[in-house]
Amino acid sequence: MVAMYVFCSNFFQEGNHVYDKLEVVQAYTKALRTWAQWVDTNVNPSRTRVFFRGYSASHFKGGQWNSGGNCNGETQPITNETYLSPYPWMMSILENVISEMKIPVLYLNITKMTDYRKDGHPSIYRIAGNQRNPGMYQDCSHWCLPGVPDSWNELLYATLLMSHQ
Known part of the structure; x- marks a missing residue:
């Protein structure tokens, strides 16, 4: 008897095709196109409005939430546009997919608006008097x-x- 072990890691199936690797940009694009195809096929625009809220900025500095990123001491919004982050690549993909859809999508683009508000995260201030400790995760992606x-x-x-008028 021969023992056979299969080690699976991150396989993705689309129809009958199985991908053993899928880059983030490719996966994101496929996910949005799948959503768009479903909307175009199943939504009756005379009875239903479709809304899509864009991506919100997270404002981590020095890494992501689990790798040393923080938003310590952010108490004021950004007032100078030169300090804003570059427009996220994912928004361009979203906007392209929406522009190709048959069903109209009301796009709530909050990306730039939220980028100004680096002070709007709970950060370590979720609990009064909290101080940042080494290894403590901060919440710079919620509001x-x-x-x-x-x-x-x-x-x-x-x-x-x-849209009702």
Whole structure:
């Protein structure tokens, strides 16, 4: 008897094709195109409106959330556009996919708006009096209320009002 071991790592299937490797840009594009195809096939635009909220900035400095990144001491929004991050590559892919769709998509582009608000994250301030300790993860990808998420709701509301006219 022969023992056979199969070690699987990150295989992706699309139809009958199995990819043993899929780069992030390629995977993201495929995911969005799959979503767009589903919307174009299944949504009746006379009865349904499709909204897509864009990507929000995370503001980590010195790494990501699990590799030393932090947003210590960020208490003021960015007021000078030269300090904003470059426009994320994923937004260009999203905008391209949406532009090719048959069904209209109301795109809530919050990317630049959230980039200005580096002060809007809970960071270490989730618990009063908290101090940053080595190895402590910071939350620079979620948002505090009131603030940035409220603006998203206002943008959605304004879009609903405008699209209803």
